[in-house]
Amino acid sequence: MSVKLNILRQEGSNQPISWDMTRWPHMLISAPTNGGKSYFIKYLLCVINLHLSASFCVIMDYKQGIDYWQWRDNENVFLGDSVYDGFNKAYSIFENRRTNPDKKYPPFFLVFEEYQSTVESIVKKSDKEAFLKKVGNLLRLSRQVNYHLICICQRIDASAFPAGGRENFAAKIAIGRLSPQAKQMLFPDDEDINRNKGQGEVNVQFDGQPVIEAKTYTIRDMNKAEQLITDLLSRGLPLSEEAVARSP
Ligand SMILES: Nc1ncnc2c1ncn2[C@@H]1O[C@H](COP(=O)(O)OP(=O)(O)O)[C@@H](O)[C@H]1O
Numbered sequence: 001m002s003v004k005l006n007i008l009r010q011e012g013s014n015q016p017i018s019w020d021m022t023r024w025p026h027m028l029i030s031a032p033t034n035g036g037k038s039y040f041i042k043y044l045l046c047v048i049n050l051h052l053s054a055s056f057c058v059i060m061d062y063k064q065g066i067d068y069w070q071w072r073d074n075e076n077v078f079l080g081d082s083v084y085d086g087f088n089k090a091y092s093i094f095e096n097r098r099t100n101p102d103k104k105y106p107p108f109f110l111v112f113e114e115y116q117s118t119v120e121s122i123v124k125k126s127d128k129e130a131f132l133k134k135v136g137n138l139l140r141l142s143r144q145v146n147y148h149l150i151c152i153c154q155r156i157d158a159s160a161f162p163a164g165g166r167e168n169f170a171a172k173i174a175i176g177r178l179s180p181q182a183k184q185m186l187f188p189d190d191e192d193i194n195r196n197k198g199q200g201e202v203n204v205q206f207d208g209q210p211v212i213e214a215k216t217y218t219i220r221d222m223n224k225a226e227q228l229i230t231d232l233l234s235r236g237l238p239l240s241e242e243a244v245a246r247s248p
């Protein structure tokens with residue numbers, strides 16, 4: 001059975017575009033500053049809360065900007081330098097699930113804002129390699145345990161990903177103007193892409209399908225949206241899973 005979420009609408013027709021998160025578990029989002037990355041993430045978190053009532057979510061934002069500040073005290077929100085701890089915590093949820101991969105798990109989303117800046121901030125080469133190895137494991141092995149990595153980048157550089165890792169992002173979304181470099185990283189095989197997009201305007205591609213021109217949905221009531229995100233985050237971390245996996 002697949003789970004689908006309407007996350008974007010088609011340019012022109014406004015028909016909903018759905019993300020089949022069973023088939024395409026991981027998402028890579030790229031946009032220039034002010035392109036609307038965080039705005040889109042907020043919309044996505046609302047959709048997740050409304051449609052997946054049993055899901056869990058961890059948010060990491062190295063930039064520590066205003067976007068998630070109001071949720072900074074949540075145990076599943078990691079800002080600034082706490083993102084490294086956050087990543088390890090989120091990774092341990094994956095490892096716990098992998099010890100019993102045939103069990104049914106509720107959806108888990110690791111929302112990784114400023115992904116590329118985070119990787120670049122890791123000074124020691126061996127630490128960076130260890131980090132990228134874990135990202136690679138998540139990308140390759142977490143589908144079966146209903147674990148979804150949502151990576152958000154301002155720039156996309158191959159060096160921020162484990163070897164072959166980018167190909168495991170089966171859902172790719174570029175919001176706003178698409179730089180030639182980002183085009184090459186995200187949609188290398190598609191020659192006639194409209195790169196001239198503005199805020200909230202999107203090129204989206206699911207594995208094996210053509211690039212679609214789309215738009216983000218408008219958040220009509222930001223207070224209500226933030227309330228929905230508060231609800232989602234108040235579910236905390238799936239710690240009961242951890243307890244089960246750790247018990248002898
Ligand atoms: N589709 C949109 N419709 C209306 N306002 C938007 C849209 N996308 C972004 N914004 C607004 O533009 C500003 C920058 O968006 P933001 O999501 O913070 O960009 P980014 O995270 O890519 O830097 C914010 O004030 C946001 O509310």
Ligand SMILES: [Mg+2]
Nearest residue numbers: 037038039067
């Ligand atoms: Mg942002």
